[in-house]
Amino acid sequence: xxxxxxxxxxxxxxxxxxxxxxxxxxxxxxxxxxxxxxxxxxxxxxxxxxxxxxxxxxxxxxxxxxxxxxxxxxxxxxxxxxxxxxxxxxxxxxxxxxxxxxxxxxxxxxxxxxxxxxxxxxxxxxxxxxxxxxxxxxxxxxxxxxxxxxxxxxxxxxxxxxxxxxxxxxxxxxxxxxxxxxxxxxxxxxxxxxxxxxxxxxxxxxxxxxxxxxxxxxxxxxxxxxxxxxxxxxxxxxxxxxxxxxxxxxxxxxxxxxxxxxxxxxxxxxxxxxxxxxxxxxxxxxxxxxxxxxxxxxxxxxxxxxxxxxxxxxxxxxxxxxxxxxxxxxxxxxxxxxxxxxxxxxxxxxxxxxxxxxxxxxxxxxxxxxxxxxxxxxxxxxxxxxxxxxxxxxxxxxxxxxxxxxxxxxxxxxxxxxxxxxxxxxxxxxxxxxxxxxxxxxxxxxxxxxxxxxxxxxxxxxxxxxxxxxxxxxxxxxxxxxxxxxxxxxxxxxxxxxxxxxxxxxxxxxxxxxxxxxxxxxxxxx
Numbered sequence: 001x002x003x004x005x006x007x008x009x010x011x012x013x014x015x016x017x018x019x020x021x022x023x024x025x026x027x028x029x030x031x032x033x034x035x036x037x038x039x040x041x042x043x044x045x046x047x048x049x050x051x052x053x054x055x056x057x058x059x060x061x062x063x064x065x066x067x068x069x070x071x072x073x074x075x076x077x078x079x080x081x082x083x084x085x086x087x088x089x090x091x092x093x094x095x096x097x098x099x100x101x102x103x104x105x106x107x108x109x110x111x112x113x114x115x116x117x118x119x120x121x122x123x124x125x126x127x128x129x130x131x132x133x134x135x136x137x138x139x140x141x142x143x144x145x146x147x148x149x150x151x152x153x154x155x156x157x158x159x160x161x162x163x164x165x166x167x168x169x170x171x172x173x174x175x176x177x178x179x180x181x182x183x184x185x186x187x188x189x190x191x192x193x194x195x196x197x198x199x200x201x202x203x204x205x206x207x208x209x210x211x212x213x214x215x216x217x218x219x220x221x222x223x224x225x226x227x228x229x230x231x232x233x234x235x236x237x238x239x240x241x242x243x244x245x246x247x248x249x250x251x252x253x254x255x256x257x258x259x260x261x262x263x264x265x266x267x268x269x270x271x272x273x274x275x276x277x278x279x280x281x282x283x284x285x286x287x288x289x290x291x292x293x294x295x296x297x298x299x300x301x302x303x304x305x306x307x308x309x310x311x312x313x314x315x316x317x318x319x320x321x322x323x324x325x326x327x328x329x330x331x332x333x334x335x336x337x338x339x340x341x342x343x344x345x346x347x348x349x350x351x352x353x354x355x356x357x358x359x360x361x362x363x364x365x366x367x368x369x370x371x372x373x374x375x376x377x378x379x380x381x382x383x384x385x386x387x388x389x390x391x392x393x394x395x396x397x398x399x400x401x402x403x404x405x406x407x408x409x410x411x412x413x414x415x416x417x418x419x420x421x422x423x424x425x426x427x428x429x430x431x432x433x434x435x436x437x438x439x440x441x442x443x444x445x446x447x448x449x450x451x452x453x454x455x456x457x458x459x460x461x462x463x464x465x466x467x468x469x470x471x472x473x474x475x476x477x478x479x480x481x482x483x484x485x486x487x488x489x490x491x492x493x494x495x496x497x498x499x500x501x502x503x504x505x506x507x508x509x510x511x512x513x514x515x516x517x518x519x520x521x522x523x524x525x526x
Contacts (some may be wrong), residue, residue, distance in 0.1 A: 006064075008038040009104050009163065010093045012085030013076040015045040017097040019454050020211055025058060025208075028065075033107040036063045041086050041099075043079035046072025077173035077182045080157070084172075087163055091121070094157045098211050102405075104507055105205035110451065111202045112132065116142045118192040122151075122162040125204025126405040130210045138408055141199035146248060150197065151256040157183045157328040158206050159294060161190065169193050180227045181259075192241040202442055204405030219246055224276070228283035231255055249295040256296055260284045260306045269323035279315050288312045301459030302371050304387035305401045309382045310375070318375045325374045330354045331462035333453035335485065338468060343437040343478045349466060351394050351429040351455040359426035360416070362389065362458075371458065372424065385458040389417075392457040396433035396466075401448035407440060409433045429455060438476050445472045449479070 010028065014021065028040055034437075044067060055067040068086060070079065076096075084092055091110060105123055113121035122144075125132040125451055133153035141149050157173075165171070173182045191197065235252060242248040263269065263280055270279075272294075288297070289312060291322065297308045310319050331443040335347040357371040361371045362385065394413040399406040413431030420426060437445045451466040467484035485512045 006037060006039045006089040007033070007110050007436050008039060008091050008093055009087035009089030010040045010066070010095055010101075010346055011080060011081075011087060012040065012097055013045060013083070014042050014047060014051055014081030014097040015072070015079075016047045016049045016051060016075075018049050018250070020237045021051065021054070021097040024095065024097060024100045027064070027105075028101045031101070031106050032104045033110070035062070036108055038064060040065045040145070041083045042067045043086075044069045045074075045076070045079045059316070060270070064114070073175070075175075075178045075182065077175045077179070081172050081175065084166055085164070085255055089163060091160045092163050092166065093160045094111070095206075096158070096208075099158070099209050100207045102204050102207065104203065107202055108203050109205050111366070112160070112198055116198040118196045118198040119162045119165040119233060120190055120197040122154060123160070124201050124203060124405065124480060125154075125158065125206045125208050126204050128207060128209040128210045134406070134408065135202040136199060140201045141197075144197050144199045146191055146251065151197065151199075152251055153258075154391070155184045155254075157187055159187070160210065162475045165190075165194070167173050170357055174230075179230050180222055181230045181234060185230075185237065188237050189241075192237070204441070212521050214276040219291060223278040223284045228287055231259055231290060232287060236286075249293055252292055252296045253299050254294060256288070256308060257300060257304055260287070260311070261300070262306045264307050264311060264319050264323065266323055266327040266329075269319065270327055277320075278316060280321065281311055281314060284311045285314050290441065302383060303387050303459035305459075306371065306373065306375075306378055306382045306412055309379065321376050322373060323397065328356050329351070329360060329460060329462065331453065331460075331464040333455070333464035335466050335468055338483075339482070340481055341481075343476065345435050345437075345469065345470065345479065345481065347396065347433045347435070347451065347466070349394075349431055349433070349453055351453045351464065352427065352460065353454070353460055354456060356485045359421075359428075360460075361420055361426050361458075363422075363424045369425070388458040389415075391428055393431070393454075394429040394431040394452040395456070395461075396431065396453060397452050398435055399450050400441070401450060405441060407437050410451055426456060435470075436481050437470070437472055443476045444480075445477070446475045447472065477510060 003438050012024070031038065042065070044052055044055055046069075052069055057063045059067045066086070068082060070082065073079065080094060091113060093106065093109070109121050109123045112118075122136070124137045133150065136150050136154050144151055146152055169189070171186050173442075174185050227289050235255065238248060238251050242251065264284070269277060288308060297305055300308060307319065307322065310322070329350065330353070332354050333349055333351040336350060338345055338347045355361065361372055363372050368384055369386045369389050370380065371385055373383065392415045394411065394415070396409045396411050398409055411433040413429055416428040416430065417425050417426050449470040449472070451468050452463045453466055454461060454463050469482040469484060470479040471482070472479050
């Protein structure tokens with residue numbers, strides 16, 4: 001690295017974030033990387049609140065902060081592209097104005113990128129009201145590819161890119177109008193061109209937040225024709241760099257799963273305006289029929305495969321019927337017990353997917369398992385979930401109450417197939433998870449922690465809280481355990497007998513009084 005060149009340029013597009021930018025600012029000022037080793041470039045996209053003055057104030061107070069004010073472009077693409085043009089760092093880290101970085105994010109991610117000579121370095125993400133690709137962050141990936149890791153599940157731009165790599169390939173965000181999926185246009189090309197991409201999973205680097213007021217540069221309802229037009233352009237990028245076959249099908253499947261079938265599920269579809277749903281289904285139907293090979297939908301879990309099949313046929317009423325039913329599917333987890341040995345806690349639990357107040361049931365005949373759905377005339381091959389039930393999974397996650405991330409714990413589990421009177425079955429998950437507070441989050445465990453179970457099967461992956469919490473006074477300390485299960489006080493037999501006798505006497509007196517008594521209550525000693 002040349003003398004005087006920053007290691008990292010942090011590029012932040014800003015538009016009317018108001019007080020929401022302060023958490024980002026504070027995190028940038030707390031970075032363990034010396035201020036002489038990185039720069040922060042805010043590109044103010046014509047803000048009309050107090051943001052311009054606040055950014056100018058920061059730039060005046062901190063030599064490594066810079067600000068460029070531009071006329072409002074209405075979208076983050078132009079500010080990000082300008083930020084790259086202004087950047088001097090060896091690497092560029094994109095951050096949104098309402099997100100924030102962990103204290104050691106820049107230092108750790110830069111070191112990991114240099115260690116692996118990577119064009120792209122992806123740091124573990126934590127979602128706050130937003131989903132993040134948890135499966136990508138199970139382990140560190142020093143050489144992740146689209147083939148050997150679920151990179152395609154991480155298409156936001158909140159990553160660290162080698163600046164020379166961006167410039168050499170002309171990687172820019174599309175600036176024509178308010179183009180949706182602008183991240184996908186750049187990130188997909190970057191993945192396909194990268195010589196090496198690495199994923200740092202053992203430290204939470206990036207905190208991705210949904211603002212409480214719902215505001216952001218892109219927080220408007222999407223126009224289906226424009227949205228799916230942009231999506232098809234991203235598919236063009238994939239097709240230009242891959243041959244027909246399993247890899248292309250795998251990549252295409254990401255958009256079918258996340259941008260299409262996800263929009264047609266549960267409360268999200270049920271609560272959407274009918275005319276908007278009709279437009280979305282029309283666009284999805286066109287894309288499935290014109291762009292996807294048969295292997296794309298075939299690789300989906302059965303419930304998503306069914307939704308895709310209904311959309312391809314334009315069966316909007318059946319999609320609504322299915323969404324209404326699916327909105328009632330929940331995960332339930334029960335804590336069976338726990339044991340504490342020093343800084344290690346072992347938890348035993350059971351879990352289920354529930355349909356209302358009953359376990360979610362599956363049909364079974366001729367050696368095959370099938371979904372039982374409130375929709376008729378669905379081909380059997382779409383409903384077949386035999387393979388997925390064999391892959392049913394139970395995970396346990398620890399989450400830091402202060403926002404320091406969410407971590408998958410080591411877990412062993414088994415899934416029982418429980419027969420039902422109708423000849424079908426439901427699944428009961430039994431598992432044991434271990435959390436070691438000396439190594440969790442690389443030993444940074446000070447504060448409060450909660451646990452939740454994630455129950456997955458046939459296209460559902462739902463969370464349920466566990467009634468167990470932990471508190472660590474300092475990093476790596478033995479935890480204080482809080483069991484939140486409701487416990488009845490120990491019964492005192494003599495007291496219970498006296499109480500029962502008193503209640504019986506009062507009831508007998510009430511009965512003898514006659515009118516006004518509408519019923520009798522019997523009290524039995526358990």
